[in-house]
Amino acid sequence: MSANFKVLTEDSQFQSELSEAGGRLVVADFTSARCGPCQRIAPLFEEMANKFPTAVFLKIDVNQCTSAAASQGVSATPTFIFYRNKTKLDTLQGADPETLEARIRQHYGDGEGEEIEDSGVPGHIDLIPMINKAGCECLNESDDHPFIQALTSAGGYLESDTDEQLILYLSFNQAVKLHSMKVKGPAENGPKDMKLFINQPHTIDFDSAESANAVQEIALTAKDLEGELIPLKYVKLQNVMNLTVFVKNNQNDSETTQISYIQIIGSPVQTTKMSDFKRVTGKKGESH
Template sequence: MEDSGVPGHIDLLPMVNKAGCECLNESDDHPFTQALNSAGGYLESDTDEQLILYLSFNQAVKLHSMRIKAPADCGPKTIKVFINQPHTIDFDTAESANPIQEITLSPKDLEGELITLKYVKLQNVMNFTIFIKDNQTEAETTQISYLQIIGSPVQTTKMADFKRVAGKKGESH
């Protein structure tokens, strides 16, 4: 697990179900997957500055914060955060729906500063939607070099993992 820089929390990227992720309005040359690793490359919007990022986790998680690295001129400015949507929302829904949190980012935030999320409202998250409404300078497209989601897994108990102590199956004590 990569160190998140936040005590008690980890980088949740290993828990992201990449097959369940989707990005609306991504450029074919610069897809969403390039922003999910720090190896280089970037995500860029296609026809305008708006993007919808849908991340699906392979288990329930608690979200604490995130980091976004992006160019100061065309990085995201206003973002809305939604959780546990049954499917990827469209742009009209993202504009009109009430988010869990709305955040206005400064150019300094886009240098990888910690962006704190409303931890109390993000306790049992299976999927996380980020709607990027606009960018810093009203540039034609929006770019994100790296996106890091920080939090912790929700500890759940799988009943199938329990072993019988005594007696036979179906027998009561």
């Protein structure tokens, strides 16, 4: 049995495992010994723990963990629920291994094994794992310090090339809601004035970014660049497939701009709040 695969037999274990997982993806299989489809997919689910080593796989029998199943709104088995930072990302019912593996890949991220930071915002997560890095683009990035280095907290930084301006295009692998962001950079040449655009059909150019109306304009201070939480206009950012960030200048009008790390905080559009779940009535754990 893989070290990242666990069988839960008590309700108290569920929240404990979610807390311990932190920023790692958690895939919970709510199953039943009396459910034929559950038993057929069970060995395949366990094998997937080997394919996705930085995720946590939990097998939860709904007849042993009745409170955990009810609190998560489980009304049929098998039900697979995906979490990160104790936040529910997605739900999948049924014993289709191909669909299950595709959904795991969607939420798993790039699989590089980096620990995802806690967003620090209850009910929201770091959305970096939901960014399609292959679909991202940066205009005026340095060859030696490209955009990809600012999407990880492991070190490195993004630096502009010919002048201080940058355009960052971030593509998400599903619709998300944006709550806030954090931008880290040096006090002398970290970004200062930024404009945000959403759902652009393609990467906009610098002239368009200068003249177009943004969904939000942000003026960063040197204090903000230490990783302070920057609130976004949440009500205007409810169904975002891509985000464009135009960096107009930097703190001290330096020749180039540096960004050490950018963190986007929010949640998937289909996320359901725990308080919205209704208690299951009737016989728990049986497939419908």
